[in-house]
Amino acid sequence: MKNTVVTFKEAKRDKIKLSMLTAYDYSTAKLMDQAGINAILVGDSLGMVVLGYKDTLQVTMEDMLHHTKAVARGVQNALVVSDMPFMSYQASVYDAVCNAGRLIKEGQANAVKLEGGSTFCPHIRAIVEASIPVMAHIGLTPQSVNAFGGFRVQGREMEEARKLIEEAKAVEAAGAFAVVLECIPARLAKLISESISIPTIGIGAGNGCDGQVLVYQDMLGVFTDFTPKFVKRFSDLGSQMKAAFQRYADEVGNGEFPAAEHSFEISDSIIEKLY
Numbered sequence: 503m504k505n506t507v508v509t510f511k512e513a514k515r516d517k518i519k520l521s522m523l524t525a526y527d528y529s530t531a532k533l534m535d536q537a538g539i540n541a542i543l544v545g546d547s548l549g550m551v552v553l554g555y556k557d558t559l560q561v562t563m564e565d566m567l568h569h570t571k572a573v574a575r576g577v578q579n580a581l582v583v584s585d586m587p588f589m590s591y592q593a594s595v596y597d598a599v600c601n602a603g604r605l606i607k608e609g610q611a612n613a614v615k616l617e618g619g620s621t622f623c624p625h626i627r628a629i630v631e632a633s634i635p636v637m638a639h640i641g642l643t644p645q646s647v648n649a650f651g652g653f654r655v656q657g658r659e660m661e662e663a664r665k666l667i668e669e670a671k672a673v674e675a676a677g678a679f680a681v682v683l684e685c686i687p688a689r690l691a692k693l694i695s696e697s698i699s700i701p702t703i704g705i706g707a708g709n710g711c712d713g714q715v716l717v718y719q720d721m722l723g724v725f726t727d728f729t730p731k732f733v734k735r736f737s738d739l740g741s742q743m744k745a746a747f748q749r750y751a752d753e754v755g756n757g758e759f760p761a762a763e764h765s766f767e768i769s770d771s772i773i774e775k776l777y
């Protein structure tokens with residue numbers, strides 16, 4: 503069955519945990535969809551794990567559209583959420599609505615996600631008024647890496663923790679249907695989850711959240727430049743991929759691949775005449 507914002511609302515009510523993973527292409531999205539993942543996030547983490555940038559700041563609307571379209575074509579049941587990239591919404595509410603609209607209309611996403619709390623509530627409200635569901639994202643918001651002075655856990659101090667609780671309530675009041683909590687202490691994330699009626703989706707925020715999200719290259723061991731503490735390796739596909747690539751190179755090198763079974767026939771009479 504298709505996951506929708508209603509599924510998210512009911513999951514929170516019924517205390518059913520929501521699973522979300524990132525995907526950036528058709529084949530991977532299709533596998534996740536078939537595995538029963540509730541939501542697929544076309545994250546702007548795309549910039550780092552697919553495009554090789556050092557952070558997410560260079561990701562463009564065109565990048566997001568390109569990959570959102572690919573993911574949407576692979577998905578039947580998961581809710582497709584597309585990230586609004588840096589500077590696609592920050593400058594004005596007008597930008598926010600137009601670019602959110604593009605991710606839905608051209609990208610075929612079901613919802614958008616944007617980083618920020620109360621500062622971006624007017625943006626969230628306006629997008630929601632355009633009938634586009636918004637997932638908010640607070641805590642460690644990677645598009646603010648320069649403002650933060652690096653990637654680190656948020657909300658450990660009293661003032662910061664209080665502010666995060668207020669931000670969560672603010673994005674809920676602005677109409678967000680869910681909120682990502684990134685890199686905040688587990689007990690604070692649990693408190694926030696109990697303080698609002700929309701589902702919290704945690705990444706590095708402990709098991710008191712209403713759902714979880716991971717970057718798929720992290721959880722499969724495919725992206726290994728660095729591994730944050732909150733990542734669990736559900737597989738070591740990276741090593742398996744490398745081993746397969748090596749075997750392929752070897753078999754091409756020694757002529758073992760392709761074998762007859764991977765090749766196409768032609769009749770003896772024709773090939774003999776061609777010689």
Ligand code: KIV
Binds near residue numbers: 585684
């Ligand atoms: O871009 C991304 O992958 C994200 C998740 C980590 C929440 O925003």
Ligand code: NA
Binds near residue numbers: 545546585
């Ligand atoms: Na993101």
